[in-house]
Amino acid sequence: MKPRTPVFVNILTIIVLLLVLFYMFVQDFSFFKSPYFWGTLVISSVLALIHDSLGDLIENLKFKALSEEEKTAYLAEKRKPYLKTLFQSAVKKQSQTEEKDLLIDHGFDGIMELDNQLPKWWLGLFYLGTAYCIIYLISYFFTDFADPIKEYDKEYANQVAQIDQYMKTVPQATLETAKFKEDNIEEGKAIFQTNCVSCHMDGARGGVGPNLTDDHWINIKEKTVFKNVFWMVQNGSPNNPAMVGFGKNGILTGNDIEKVAAYIYHINQQQPPITPAQGGAEPKGTVAQWEK
Ligand code: HEC
Structure with missing residues (x-):
């Protein structure tokens, strides 16, 4: 026993x-x-x-x-x-x-x-x-235990919520704080391709919206090109409702506007304009004297 x-x-x-x-x-x-x-x-x-x-x-x-x-x-x-x-x-x-x-x-x-x-x-x-x-x-x-697809969905929803939370708290650039940064040009271009290219066309040579590569401007709200673009994208055009206020309407965040403004600054100031002979739209507005 x-x-x-x-x-x-x-x-x-x-x-x-x-x-x-x-x-x-x-x-x-x-x-x-x-x-x-x-x-x-x-x-x-x-x-x-x-x-x-x-x-x-x-x-x-x-x-x-x-x-x-x-x-x-x-x-x-x-x-x-x-x-x-x-x-x-x-x-x-x-x-x-x-x-x-x-x-x-x-x-x-x-x-x-x-x-x-x-x-x-x-x-x-x-x-x-x-x-x-x-x-x-x-x-x-x-049960849902160890189901990879369910786990993935849960994790994904979690991450999205975290990104949302982060976006709400991350400091956003404003008209006052925004600065031109070389590093933002590429991302700004991507934002331009999604939000702006339909009216301003490839390389912003102009279509429904004006040519943004030349020195003629309809709206001169700020002293530099960079800030002027920020102002326009934030508030939209006071003359033409087609150009909506992307920032005001919550379509783009301050940081996105800072990026897209960097791209427009780059093609306007650091590259030669796309002239009508090269397929650019006719200049509109007046020649602007921008501060550097
Ligand atoms: C639905 C068409 C449309 C879209 C989309 C659009 N724009 Fe415009 N944009 C216009 C029009 C039209 C004007 C001219 C406004 C005016 O006459 O005051 C304009 C004007 C501007 C101006 C000022 C140009 C000037 O000479 O005063 C800037 C800068 C600009 N847009 C940038 C952008 C950017 C950046 C985006 C994307 C985030 C964008 N636009 C999206 C139609 C559009």
Whole structure:
């Protein structure tokens, strides 16, 4: 007769399995507040305790049937701490006589096969793995757990919300603070292609909206080209509703306007104009004297 697994080990196993189970189905630790979790924990622990007391009864009955010798051996075995026994049984080697009993008739070339019992730690891991596997499969098929597409969607929504939040708090350039920066030209060009090219045409050579590469301007609101463009994109044209206030209407942020203004500044000041001979629109307005 072998000593039984102490009840605290069983209860510990139950707790671990319940934690895994609830975590997989609920997918966060909010179940700590749920009466279902605590209810299941209490009921299964009580069952484990009942199981243990029944085991005690059976053990007592069996114990009475043992011979004196077996009784002392059993009591000695029982007095050893459980974890120590577990460790010993995991690593112990059998004696020669025991090996003879385990020998299987498979010997070949002097190599013998023994029908050893599997080590306890191995069996424990195996049972735990099997239990986990069952829980995993059930939660995989019946809940959102470990569903990559759902996880992706959630993560994506999270990121978008974070970007929104960031955009709301990040300081935006204003007419006063905006500056021309070389680094903004490329991104400004992309913003131009999405928002402006339909009216101002490729390279801002002019279409419905005027040619922005020449030195003629209809609207002169600021002292420099860069600030003037910022003003126009922020507020729109006071004369022509076709040129809407992208900033005012919330279509572009201050930082976007700073970028697109950098692009217009670049093609207006750092590159030669696209003349009507090259397919540019006729100049409109008056020649502007910009400050540098
Ligand atoms: C729906 C057509 C349309 C779109 C889109 C448009 N514009 Fe305009 N834009 C115009 C028109 C028309 C004018 C001339 C306004 C006026 O007569 O006062 C103009 C004027 C301007 C001016 C002033 C030019 C001047 O000579 O006074 C700037 C700068 C400008 N737009 C930049 C932009 C930028 C940058 C974008 C994109 C963010 C953009 N526009 C998008 C139609 C448009």
